[in-house]
Amino acid sequence: MGTLSYSRAGVDIAGADVVKQRIARLAASTFTPGVLREIGHFGGLFAAPGDRNSYVLVSSIDSVGTKVLIAALLGHHRSIGIDLVNHCVDDILACGARPLFFLDYFAAASLAPAVLEELVEGMAEACAAAGCALIGGETAQLPGIYLPGVYDLAGCIVGAVHRDRIVDGSTIQAGDVLIGLPSSGLHTNGYSLARAALGLDGDPEEARRRLAEVPAWTDRSLGELLLEPHRSYLPVIEPLLDSRVIRGLAHITGGGLAGNVARIIPPGLQALIEAGSWPVPQIFRHIQEQGQIDAHEMYRVFNMGIGYVVVVRPEDAPRVQQLAEGWIIGSVVPAGEAEARAVVHGVS
C-alpha cells in the first residue's frame, strides 16, 4: 500500500494555504479601524467598543474535524463538546486572551436529540471550567449536505485581553527558550490521517472492532485514546499571563509544531525545536507504524505530544518549565529572512 501522507488521506494542506492567502487579501479589504492585527494570528483582534477602552476582543472560529467520526462510531459525543471549547480557548489564549463567551454551530442531515444534548453537556462543562458563557448557538438540519449518521460541530469564541498585555511573539529574541507543554493526545488534528492509518475509514463494524482493541503498550482501548479530549491550557497559562514572563504562545494544531510555532517568530529568527527532547506518546508511534507514515509527515500533521509552546527568556525558563510541567524543547536562534521561522531538528 505504500506510505500514507496527509493529502492522500483527503486533506491537502499546501492547497489550503494558497487559498488562505487569497482569502486574507479579500478579508483585509473589509478592515475597519477597530481591527488591530492582520489575519493569521491564533485569534482575530478587534478593539472593544467604548471610549478609551483599553481592552481588545480576541475571537476564533473552529471545528472538531473528523474526530467526530470516531465519536459517531463509538456513540460517545460528550468529549467532542469539550474538544471544541478547549480548542477555541487555547486559540485565543495564544494572544493572551481570557474567554468571555462562546457560540456553537451543530449541523447534520437529521437531528439526533440525544447526540446534540451530549455535545452541549460537554461544551457546557468545558465552558464552565474556562469561565466562558455559552450564550448562543445554531442547530441546522441540512439534508443533502451531510452524510447520514454523522455531524459537524463548529464554534466561535470571543475573549478579551488588555491592550498592553497582548501576546504576539513580537518581543521574542535570539536565545529565548521554548517550553513544550504535554498534549493529552491527538487533540483535534490529524484524524483523517489517523483514521486511514488505523483502518478506521472503511466498514463501520470492522472500525468498531479495531477501536475496542487495547494495544499492548496501554490499558486503554484505541477508541478511548483517540477520543481523549483536547486539553485546555488556560489553568496553567493564566497565572503566567499577569507576571509578564511570556514572550510568545503557540497552540499546536493543524500544521504541527513547526507550522504553528512559525506563526509567532519574528523575521530574522528561527525556533529550533529538538525532536527527542520530550517523550513522544505511544499513540503517535502506533499510528506511524500502522500507517507506515514518514516521520517528517508525522511532525507536520500531529502535535507529537506537545500541545502548546511557551517562549520565555532563558532566565525564566526553569521556573516556567516547573510551573507549567513542560519540557525545554528548543530555543530561538538568529536566521536569514528567507529561512523557515521554525524547524524540528533530528526527526527520525
Added chain:
Amino acid sequence: MGTLSYSRAGVDIAGADVVKQRIARLAASTFTPGVLREIGHFGGLFAAPGDRNSYVLVSSIDSVGTKVLIAALLGHHRSIGIDLVNHCVDDILACGARPLFFLDYFAAASLAPAVLEELVEGMAEACAAAGCALIGGETAQLPGIYLPGVYDLAGCIVGAVHRDRIVDGSTIQAGDVLIGLPSSGLHTNGYSLARAALGLDGDPEEARRRLAEVPAWTDRSLGELLLEPHRSYLPVIEPLLDSRVIRGLAHITGGGLAGNVARIIPPGLQALIEAGSWPVPQIFRHIQEQGQIDAHEMYRVFNMGIGYVVVVRPEDAPRVQQLAEGWIIGSVVPAGEAEARAVVHGVS
C-alpha cells in the same frame, strides 16, 4: 403524492424546539455576570469588557442552510457569501446592534478553491457594505462528513449596542403597530421544502433544467429567483435606531412571521398579523402550487415576502412606514398569558 410539509422535507421544527429548550438550560449553567439576557433572543448579549463600559456585545452564529445546494447546482457561490453575512447582520440588528466583526467557517469533503474564493468575495462585499470587518475564518476539509460536491458555510458576527439602546421588545404595548419590510425572496429559510416542492432534490441534470426555466410571471429564471441574496436591513433600520422610535425588531427566519415576531412580544400581549395586508411575492405562490403545500405551512416555513418587522407606536407608524418603505401588517392587542404571542390571521 399528497401535500408536502417541512418535516417531510427533512426538517423537524417541533423536534428541534424540544432540544433547544434542553440546550438553553445547559447553557444557562455556564452564565457569568457578563451575560445580559437568556438565550432565545436574536443575538446573545454580553457586557463589553472594560470598567464603566456602557456597551453590550451582541453576537449570533448561523449558516446559509440548504440554499447552498441551489448554488452548487448552478455553480454560482458569491451570493451565498452575501446571504450569510446579511443574515447575521439582520440577527444582531434585531437587538439594536451595529456589526463590529465577522468570522466564517467553511467545510466540505474536499477543498474547491474557486468556490471558496467566490464565497469570500461575497462575504467581503457584504461585510464592507455593513461596516463589518471579516477578521477570521476556518477552512475545514472533512472527508467522511460532507457529501461530495457540496459544502456548508457558517459564520459568527459580533456587534455592539449602547446599554441604553438595546432593542428587545420589552416596551411594546397594546395598540402598537407592526410594519413589515419587504424581503428579497426566500432569504435563507425554507430551502429544503422549496427544493422538494420544485423537484430540485433529485437528479442534478433535471434540477438544473428546472432552475433554468423562466416562469410565466417573471423574466428571471427560477435559479436566479432562488439565489437572490438575503437582504440587509441595516441601511433602513440604522437611521431609526438613534431616534428611539423603535419598540421591537424581528428578523423573519426559520419559524416564519408568527414564530419570529412572537420572540419579542411581552406576556399578556399578542401580535396580530393580517395576511393580505402586503403583496406575497409570486415565488412563494409558485412553490406552494408546485408542492401543493398547505397555506398555514407556507407561513410557518417561509417569510412570505416580509423579511423584517418593526414595532412602533401608532403615532410613529406612518413616518416609519414611509422611511422604511414597508407595509402596516398588523398591531399588538391584549391577550391571555397562555395565548400565542403572535398569530397570522386570514391565511388562505
